[in-house]
Amino acid sequence: MKSINTSPISGMQELLPPEQAVFNQLKKQVEEVFRLHGFQNIETPIIDRTEILLAKAGGDTEKQIYKVVKTKETEQDADQALRYDHTVPLARFITEHENNLTFPLKVSQIGRNFRGERAQKGRFREFYQCDIDIVGRNTLPTIYDAEIITTLYRALETFNLPALSIRISNRKILSGFLSELNLQAYTAEIFNIIDHAEKVPEKVTISRLQALSIGDDNVNKILTVMQIRGSREQTIARLRALSIQNEVFHQGIEELDTVLSSLEQHGLGPHLSADLSIIRGLDYYTGTVFETFLKDYQAIGSIASGGRYENLTSFFSSRPFPGVGGSIGLTRLFHVLKENNLLKNQITPPIDYALIPLSAKEYETAYALSQKLHQKGQSTDIILTEKDLKTKLSQAAKTATYAVVIGEQEAKTQNFVAKNLTTRAEIPLAP
Amino acid sequence: MKSINTSPISGMQELLPPEQAVFNQLKKQVEEVFRLHGFQNIETPIIDRTEILLAKAGGDTEKQIYKVVKTKETEQDADQALRYDHTVPLARFITEHENNLTFPLKVSQIGRNFRGERAQKGRFREFYQCDIDIVGRNTLPTIYDAEIITTLYRALETFNLPALSIRISNRKILSGFLSELNLQAYTAEIFNIIDHAEKVPEKVTISRLQALSIGDDNVNKILTVMQIRGSREQTIARLRALSIQNEVFHQGIEELDTVLSSLEQHGLGPHLSADLSIIRGLDYYTGTVFETFLKDYQAIGSIASGGRYENLTSFFSSRPFPGVGGSIGLTRLFHVLKENNLLKNQITPPIDYALIPLSAKEYETAYALSQKLHQKGQSTDIILTEKDLKTKLSQAAKTATYAVVIGEQEAKTQNFVAKNLTTRAEIPLAP
Numbered sequence: 001m002k003s004i005n006t007s008p009i010s011g012m013q014e015l016l017p018p019e020q021a022v023f024n025q026l027k028k029q030v031e032e033v034f035r036l037h038g039f040q041n042i043e044t045p046i047i048d049r050t051e052i053l054l055a056k057a058g059g060d061t062e063k064q065i066y067k068v069v070k071t072k073e074t075e076q077d078a079d080q081a082l083r084y085d086h087t088v089p090l091a092r093f094i095t096e097h098e099n100n101l102t103f104p105l106k107v108s109q110i111g112r113n114f115r116g117e118r119a120q121k122g123r124f125r126e127f128y129q130c131d132i133d134i135v136g137r138n139t140l141p142t143i144y145d146a147e148i149i150t151t152l153y154r155a156l157e158t159f160n161l162p163a164l165s166i167r168i169s170n171r172k173i174l175s176g177f178l179s180e181l182n183l184q185a186y187t188a189e190i191f192n193i194i195d196h197a198e199k200v201p202e203k204v205t206i207s208r209l210q211a212l213s214i215g216d217d218n219v220n221k222i223l224t225v226m227q228i229r230g231s232r233e234q235t236i237a238r239l240r241a242l243s244i245q246n247e248v249f250h251q252g253i254e255e256l257d258t259v260l261s262s263l264e265q266h267g268l269g270p271h272l273s274a275d276l277s278i279i280r281g282l283d284y285y286t287g288t289v290f291e292t293f294l295k296d297y298q299a300i301g302s303i304a305s306g307g308r309y310e311n312l313t314s315f316f317s318s319r320p321f322p323g324v325g326g327s328i329g330l331t332r333l334f335h336v337l338k339e340n341n342l343l344k345n346q347i348t349p350p351i352d353y354a355l356i357p358l359s360a361k362e363y364e365t366a367y368a369l370s371q372k373l374h375q376k377g378q379s380t381d382i383i384l385t386e387k388d389l390k391t392k393l394s395q396a397a398k399t400a401t402y403a404v405v406i407g408e409q410e411a412k413t414q415n416f417v418a419k420n421l422t423t424r425a426e427i428p429l430a431p
Numbered sequence: 432m433k434s435i436n437t438s439p440i441s442g443m444q445e446l447l448p449p450e451q452a453v454f455n456q457l458k459k460q461v462e463e464v465f466r467l468h469g470f471q472n473i474e475t476p477i478i479d480r481t482e483i484l485l486a487k488a489g490g491d492t493e494k495q496i497y498k499v500v501k502t503k504e505t506e507q508d509a510d511q512a513l514r515y516d517h518t519v520p521l522a523r524f525i526t527e528h529e530n531n532l533t534f535p536l537k538v539s540q541i542g543r544n545f546r547g548e549r550a551q552k553g554r555f556r557e558f559y560q561c562d563i564d565i566v567g568r569n570t571l572p573t574i575y576d577a578e579i580i581t582t583l584y585r586a587l588e589t590f591n592l593p594a595l596s597i598r599i600s601n602r603k604i605l606s607g608f609l610s611e612l613n614l615q616a617y618t619a620e621i622f623n624i625i626d627h628a629e630k631v632p633e634k635v636t637i638s639r640l641q642a643l644s645i646g647d648d649n650v651n652k653i654l655t656v657m658q659i660r661g662s663r664e665q666t667i668a669r670l671r672a673l674s675i676q677n678e679v680f681h682q683g684i685e686e687l688d689t690v691l692s693s694l695e696q697h698g699l700g701p702h703l704s705a706d707l708s709i710i711r712g713l714d715y716y717t718g719t720v721f722e723t724f725l726k727d728y729q730a731i732g733s734i735a736s737g738g739r740y741e742n743l744t745s746f747f748s749s750r751p752f753p754g755v756g757g758s759i760g761l762t763r764l765f766h767v768l769k770e771n772n773l774l775k776n777q778i779t780p781p782i783d784y785a786l787i788p789l790s791a792k793e794y795e796t797a798y799a800l801s802q803k804l805h806q807k808g809q810s811t812d813i814i815l816t817e818k819d820l821k822t823k824l825s826q827a828a829k830t831a832t833y834a835v836v837i838g839e840q841e842a843k844t845q846n847f848v849a850k851n852l853t854t855r856a857e858i859p860l861a862p
Binding site: 014016317 | 435436437438439444446447448452455466468472473474476477478482483486494497499500501528531532533534535538543557567570572574575578746747748785805808809810811812826829830
């Protein structure tokens with residue numbers, strides 16, 4: 001029957017209506033939690049100038065970006081591409097609209113981003129991210145870092161997931177530590193090795209560190225620090241016991257203490273651990289970094305992460321806008337929850353009432369009933385096909401919770417019966 | 432201060448948070464009305480195969496489409512482009528997922544589409560469209576056409592706009608009429624002239640029709656029919672009085688009558704007119720066509736439109752999926768409402784309560800209060816900057832409705848006062 005390949009391009013999410021309803025519900029829950037916590041939503045364009053999007057790019061970004069071109073160029077347009085995250089457009093937005101914004105600016109962004117990665121299972125090229133950021137002008141207190149983590153946690157909490165585990169570090173600790181060892185020139189390489197340590201056997205990490213020729217003593221010291229993890233008190237105590245002089249190191253410890261204390265105050269204590277192996281790749285983070293895992297599904301990877309960045313707008317503006325942000329990768333999360341059967345109980349029929357007038361004469365009654373149900377927030381579908389009642393009922397059973405058959409009698413008496421299409425129970429409907 | 436052009440690309444909507452909140456609210460209202468009327472939401476990918484997107488294209492579409500290319504092609508990918516409407520991806524979706532869908536399928540799609548038009552005021556290259564469609568397998572009763580129009584009307588009704596006017600025609604009437612005159616070969620050209628008639632003086636329309644060399648008598652007959660407009664009874668009567676034999680012509684009249692009658696039953700009578708000059712461009716419509724105007728702002732153009740299409744999936748599949756659909760161009764509508772000051776009273780501060788602890792000691796109280804307010808659906812922003820109280824209050828006044836100052840006394844007594852930041856009124860806050 002098909003005369004053309006109609007599958008979506010690989011790496012693009014396309015859901016059937018019942019699954020889309022679940023996805024939308026999760027998105028709505030995130031939106032609501034973000035709103036309650038005082039984040040104002042913005043939407044930047046999906047298409048932006050390539051020079052903006054690549055201003056701070058490195059690593060794989062440039063390879064993965066989608067450029068856009070008009071089929072027929074009718075005018076001189078700047079090079080354009082699709083945004084690959086929400087953070088770079090936010091930096092542009094803040095630089096552009098600075099004078100019309102109130103700082104600290106608390107913003108949420110929920111939308112699709114695009115990365116032309118190699119297609120593979122569980123990797124999306126077009127995916128929803130739910131971001132929140134708090135951005136100050138010139139300064140921003142550290143306690144805001146905890147607000148980002150708490151808000152993301154509250155959003156995830158609404159998903160009824162198995163136990164969550166939030167792992168937190170502060171990059172200043174490792175940076176200061178490496179400075180103390182006179183290894184600051186190796187910071188990027190060492191961060192990269194630590195960032196990948198969890199995915200490889202320990203001996204690989206050791207040989208990678210050794211390959212830097214920084215001395216066995218330093219390798220051992222780095223291994224010791226990167227393996228520090230545990231409760232706030234333990235971790236802070238162990239770090240302080242290292243008797244490091246470096247100021248940045250101690251600033252990092254103070255900040256980590258502040259963030260963890262605030263999160264404990266927010267009631268997140270049981271889900272927290274300090275963890276010096278958390279790095280967050282080669283990104284722009286400068287202080288707090290965090291990742292969130294499902295305790296019993298560590299293989300899924302982090303489902304919400306982020307951190308503090310002091311210099312985000314530095315490519316666009318000379319004024320400092322320190323910020324802290326985090327993100328839930330909703331498309332990927334939805335996919336892994338589905339794969340692990342963690343969504344099952346959330347799928348409900350998308351329509352509340354299927355109204356089935358037996359003939360054209362009862363249509364007016366059906367329509368009036370639908371209006372009354374709408375006022376109560378109940379959704380309706382009036383089935384108007386020229387099929388027999390049995391076919392209509394089986395059609396209704398696929399999309400609705402209840403069916404209401406409307407014949408002459410019902411039109412006259414205005415007494416309606418709603419039949420639960422799963423349990424078969426019939427209850428009077430008083431709209 | 433800026434070191435780079437940070438303005439969004441021309442033709443892209445970028446709103447500040449208070450305006451974005453209004454835009455989001457309108458979008459949410461549309462979503463809710465679509466949901467209540469039994470439409471199930473789907474989301475097709477923004478990036479699709481170019482051969483799909485251009486399968487039925489003609490006119491300007493090909494010129495306006497945005498192609499996407501990865502900076503570094505690492506594999507053989509099909510030609511890809513950004514969707515320019517929701518209808519073509521819907522046709523692909525239905526062909527692809529036919530066996531997993533329930534027909535008639537009632538779907539909504541709300542998202543951004545992309546057209547690389549020449550940049551000009553009020554024209555967007557990236558814009559939200561809110562579409563609903565009802566698609567049958569093999570057949571679909573005409574009465575569903577009225578459901579599309581009613582649902583779009585109910586969505587617009589929530590915007591508190593000035594009076595709306597819905598102008599409806601059925602293409603079969605003019606098609607049948609032209610067949611009767613043996614002018615079927617000129618249908619596309621004549622439709623095009625009628626479609627543009629409202630934007631040019633009548634003599635231009637006449638000379639365009641004369642240029643077709645179809646005879647003055649036929650030109651006059653066409654002018655007579657295309658100017659027929661009015662109430663259902665009047666219009667139907669005038670059309671029948673033309674004593675045309677053609678069957679399609681009469682089928683069109685029947686369908687127009689059915690749709691208008693059903694809309695009257697839905698209470699839309701006062702806003703309706705039959706109008707034979709409505710064509711809807713060179714699109715794929717085959718029956719009902721409609722446009723919606725703000726009565727006192729006709730120059731704005733149609734704000735919601737659509738129609739019946741019998742052959743949408745014909746490029747992808749041999750099975751007929753007749754459908755009817757319509758769309759609200761939300762980005763453009765929002766823009767013209769703003770330009771005409773029709774949004775003014777909808778802008779409210781995005782945050783309900785700004786909570787201002789006087790020192791770190793009161794933070795815990797502020798946090799506990801925020802949790803209680805969240806449970807009541809009230810949004811909060813705890814202001815944690817190291818500024819003086821006056822600065823914090825003026826910051827709060829820019830984003831919140833109320834401010835709650837929390838000092839030692841409030842922390843002890845748990846008695847809070849909410850200050851309305853506009854009226855200055857103070858009321859006790861019992862969360």
